[in-house]
Amino acid sequence: MRNRQKQIEPEWTIINILQWTTSYFKANGIDSPRATAEILLAHILGLKRIDLYLKHDQPLNIKERNLFKSLIKRRIKKEPVAYIIGSKEFYSIELEVSKDVLIPRPETECLVEESLSVLSGSKDFAPKKILELGTGSGAIILAISIQHPDNLYFASDISINALAIALKNSNRLELDKKINFFCGSWFSPIKEKKYLFDIIISNPPYIKRTEIKALQPEINRFEPIIALDGGEDGLGCLKHIVKHAYQFLNKGGKLLLEIGCDQKKAVDEIIKMTGKYEQAYFRKDYSGLDRVVCANKI
Numbered sequence: 359m360r361n362r363q364k365q366i367e368p369e370w371t372i373i374n375i376l377q378w379t380t381s382y383f384k385a386n387g388i389d390s391p392r393a394t395a396e397i398l399l400a401h402i403l404g405l406k407r408i409d410l411y412l413k414h415d416q417p418l419n420i421k422e423r424n425l426f427k428s429l430i431k432r433r434i435k436k437e438p439v440a441y442i443i444g445s446k447e448f449y450s451i452e453l454e455v456s457k458d459v460l461i462p463r464p465e466t467e468c469l470v471e472e473s474l475s476v477l478s479g480s481k482d483f484a485p486k487k488i489l490e491l492g493t494g495s496g497a498i499i500l501a502i503s504i505q506h507p508d509n510l511y512f513a514s515d516i517s518i519n520a521l522a523i524a525l526k527n528s529n530r531l532e533l534d535k536k537i538n539f540f541c542g543s544w545f546s547p548i549k550e551k552k553y554l555f556d557i558i559i560s561n562p563p564y565i566k567r568t569e570i571k572a573l574q575p576e577i578n579r580f581e582p583i584i585a586l587d588g589g590e591d592g593l594g595c596l597k598h599i600v601k602h603a604y605q606f607l608n609k610g611g612k613l614l615l616e617i618g619c620d621q622k623k624a625v626d627e628i629i630k631m632t633g634k635y636e637q638a639y640f641r642k643d644y645s646g647l648d649r650v651v652c653a654n655k656i
Contacts, residue, residue, distance in 0.1 A: 370417060370423055372399065372403075372417075376392070376396065379430060394433060399426060401429070401442075402422060436574075436575040448495075449467050449470055453495050453496070454530070456523055457580060457582065458523060465644065466561055476557065476612055486510070488509050488555060488558075490513040492560050495520070495524055496524030499537055500537070511538065514539070516542060516543045544598060544599060545606060554606060555611060559614045560615055562596055563587050563588040567588070588618075592621065593621065593625070597628055600625075600635075609655060611654070611655045612655075613653045614650060619647035622651075625638075626651075629653050
């Protein structure tokens with residue numbers, strides 16, 4: 359009677375599991391399959407990505423393998439990596455994110471950079487009052503306040519859950535005493551119009567409602583629609599902010615907005631129609647697309 363050969367299960371070391379996962383992600387149309395596998399595995403092991411290669415022959419125990427498998431399943435369903443691991447880097451800051459907030463994008467760093475340029479170029483060294491509308495995770499206001507801590511910062515969002523994330527991020531960065539968070543739709547919570555700001559910043563929803571379903575599934579299935587939907591023409595929120603912002607700006611105060619890459623002409627016309635701002639200027643993003651507009655109150 360022959361002895362049955364016992365099947366030996368392969369040892370799932372870090373390098374083996376990375377290779378398998380990369381191949382699996384690639385076969386299922388996941389963007390950046392290797393990087394995605396590394397980020398997810400580093401997350402469950404509590405390592406930096408570079409450490410995965412320093413410990414490439416380290417085996418995973420059954421608990422680690424099961425946890426990693428659950429993350430793979432979530433990514434295969436197109437859930438964004440940032441939501442899976444609960445964080446996203448933005449302007450060299452590690453931010454907590456959840457499905458209650460939009461995932462910060464690289465192009466939004468251009469809005470931060472333009473805001474910092476405005477602050478650095480100011481000839482008035484008195485502290486500025488700066489308001490961000492629709493703060494989400496707090497990415498923009500936090501990035502700016504880190505660079506210019508002596509100003510007075512305010513940030514709002516219509517979602518109380520989003521504000522909870524922003525507050526967590528500000529607490530972790532020890533900026534909670536520098537930023538005043540409040541809940542409400544755009545300017546509605548600011549009852550006293552005599553309370554004026556030097557700079558108002560926003561990355562409002564600017565995607566056409568009919569185009570949202572055509573976006574990547576990572577976006578239209580998981581990210582908050584309220585942070586994407588700019589109305590039928592994509593300009594609804596931009597129009598509202600431009601129309602009302604001048605009432606809350608000091609003379610010479612600046613309004614900085616992120617816009618859609620094809621909205622320059624329309625936004626320029628909206629600004630001109632108010633008759634309350636000087637000639638607006640536009641800044642391109644890293645892809646050479648018009649992304650940020652700045653208008654000065656007359």
